Amino acid sequence: MRFGNYGKMCVIACIAIAVSMLSGCFLLGPDMITVTFDSQNGDSVITQEIEIDSQAIQPETPVKKGYGFVGWYADKEGTGERWDFSIDTVTSDLTLYAVWTDQVYTLTLSDGDGTGGSGTVIAAFGGQMPEASMPILPGYEFGGYFTVADGSGDQYYSSNMSSTLDWDIEADTTLYANWVANTYSVTLDDGEGSGGSGRITVTYGEAMPTGATAPVPPPALAAEGYIFLGYFTEDGVKYYSSRMTGIRPWAVAEDTTLYARYGIQLPGAYITAASEPWVVNDNIDAMNAVFGEGEWDSYQYSTADIETLTADDRVLFLEGGDGNAQEMEDFLNTDTNLSDLEDWVYDGGILFLNSAPNVGDGMSYGFGSTQLVYSEEQSSVSIADGFYTTICGSDFTPLVQDYTGGSFSHAYVEGEGLTMLIYGTDDVESEVMVLAEKVWGNGLVVFGGMTMPHFHSPSDNGENQNLRKAILEYLSFRGWQ
Numbered sequence: 057m058r059f060g061n062y063g064k065m066c067v068i069a070c071i072a073i074a075v076s077m078l079s080g081c082f083l084l085g086p087d088m089i090t091v092t093f094d095s096q097n098g099d100s101v102i103t104q105e106i107e108i109d110s111q112a113i114q115p116e117t118p119v120k121k122g123y124g125f126v127g128w129y130a131d132k133e134g135t136g137e138r139w140d141f142s143i144d145t146v147t148s149d150l151t152l153y154a155v156w157t158d159q160v161y162t163l164t165l166s167d168g169d170g171t172g173g174s175g176t177v178i179a180a181f182g183g184q185m186p187e188a189s190m191p192i193l194p195g196y197e198f199g200g201y202f203t204v205a206d207g208s209g210d211q212y213y214s215s216n217m218s219s220t221l222d223w224d225i226e227a228d229t230t231l232y233a234n235w236v237a238n239t240y241s242v243t244l245d246d247g248e249g250s251g252g253s254g255r256i257t258v259t260y261g262e263a264m265p266t267g268a269t270a271p272v273p274p275p276a277l278a279a280e281g282y283i284f285l286g287y288f289t290e291d292g293v294k295y296y297s298s299r300m301t302g303i304r305p306w307a308v309a310e311d312t313t314l315y316a317r318y319g320i321q322l323p324g325a326y327i328t329a330a331s332e333p334w335v336v337n338d339n340i341d342a343m344n345a346v347f348g349e350g351e352w353d354s355y356q357y358s359t360a361d362i363e364t365l366t367a368d369d370r371v372l373f374l375e376g377g378d379g380n381a382q383e384m385e386d387f388l389n390t391d392t393n394l395s396d397l398e399d400w401v402y403d404g405g406i407l408f409l410n411s412a413p414n415v416g417d418g419m420s421y422g423f424g425s426t427q428l429v430y431s432e433e434q435s436s437v438s439i440a441d442g443f444y445t446t447i448c449g450s451d452f453t454p455l456v457q458d459y460t461g462g463s464f465s466h467a468y469v470e471g472e473g474l475t476m477l478i479y480g481t482d483d484v485e486s487e488v489m490v491l492a493e494k495v496w497g498n499g500l501v502v503f504g505g506m507t508m509p510h511f512h513s514p515s516d517n518g519e520n521q522n523l524r525k526a527i528l529e530y531l532s533f534r535g536w537q
Contacts, residue, residue, distance in 0.1 A: 124180025264302030402497030467505030
């Protein structure tokens with residue numbers, strides 16, 4: 057078939073029309089509709105253009121002075137259902153109305169130990185919970201805000217701070233953050249030792265798990281008398297004792313390695329008068345706890361022989377509190393007892409001299425003219441920072457850095473070359489040394505003027521007794537690796 061020019065033009069025109077129509081079908085976009093937000097005298101809210109049969113985006117909550125925001129509704133009075141932006145779809149142009157109430161309440165958001173929360177918010181009765189910031193607490197996941205501090209009661213904010221309930225309490229109220237402790241993996245590094253548990257799972261803020269196994273020291277150290285001292289962080293914080301009992305709640309917010317330490321524990325000996333100071337057995341209890349019941353030697357000043365006391369490497373604890381002060385002073389001044397003790401310490405002995413006198417006028421502690429000055433009582437004391445860090449690695453916790461007593465000490469120590477361990481704080485301008493130490497040759501001597509732990513506070517969790525035990529343990533372990 058042949059076409060003339062006119063016919064060809066008609067064919068071309070038809071093809072062009074068809075292409076245009078087909079192109080139009082592909083170029084037309086989806087049907088769009090308008091969502092208008094009427095804040096009813098609140099802050100203005102931007103209109104949204106969205107696809108038909110889709111969901112509008114929830115705008116920021118408007119503000120109207122003196123009112124609380126209840127929510128967005130399809131009718132001005134808010135008599136129908138509140139618009140749910142997560143599920144409600146829009147099928148045609150729509151106006152949503154802000155509904156307000158003058159029934160508003162102040163909510164205090166208590167974060168416990170957390171930080172970063174909003175503190176307070178204003179809630180409208182019958183409305184969703186207002187926007188608020190999520191608090192944080194290292195080692196814990198935020199679980200939401202509840203009406204009861206232990207996480208029971210009604211939950212009004214979820215773990216991501218979305219509203220879980222409409223506000224329905226007609227009163228100012230406190231809501232409490234619920235914290236869920238994280239768990240962490242802890243590697244127990246035995247060094248060159250063997251037999252430990254290898255790995256445990258801990259929960260932040262909770263006690264160390266029981267059942268973990270203590271390692272055995274490497275043979276070379278075991279042959280020299282080394283024993284397992286406990287597991288420590290790289291910074292020296294102790295979490296397991298030598299007996300694999302937990303020292304403190306877990307407080308590292310990450311997977312961590314604890315390192316075994318091995319050391320030599322010296323045997324102990326205790327010397328005092330025939331009766332205990334103030335007739336309390338605090339020192340005996342401390343010796344039992346540190347050295348083991350029946351595993352240490354006991355002597356009296358009236359019969360103690362200096363050659364016997366200094367025959368072995370050990371910790372000698374001489375106590376002269378209360379009326380025993382005179383017997384202690386007499387013993388030190390008998391023959392060459394004091395100089396023999398100085399020689400023994402110089403060769404590597406460990407000596408603890410402590411006296412809170414109720415008699416006499418103080419005494420010479422020797423070791424370069426160290427003096428026990430009586431009487432200047434201290435009712436409040438602090439442990440020096442470095443020493444506190446050290447003894448917090450003790451098997452005996454809890455400890456605190458500040459103690460009180462009636463009195464904590466009856467005397468103080470003065471002399472040259474002393475390192476202050478505990479100091480009185482009754483007079484902040486004169487921090488007298490209640491406990492001090494001095495390196496003497498290859499050994500160490502500690503001087504004190506403390507009364508018995510029986511008179512010290514706090515005591516609710518054994519903090520007073522633990523301090524005396526921690527001091528003795530500090531003296532008993534030497535040469536850890």
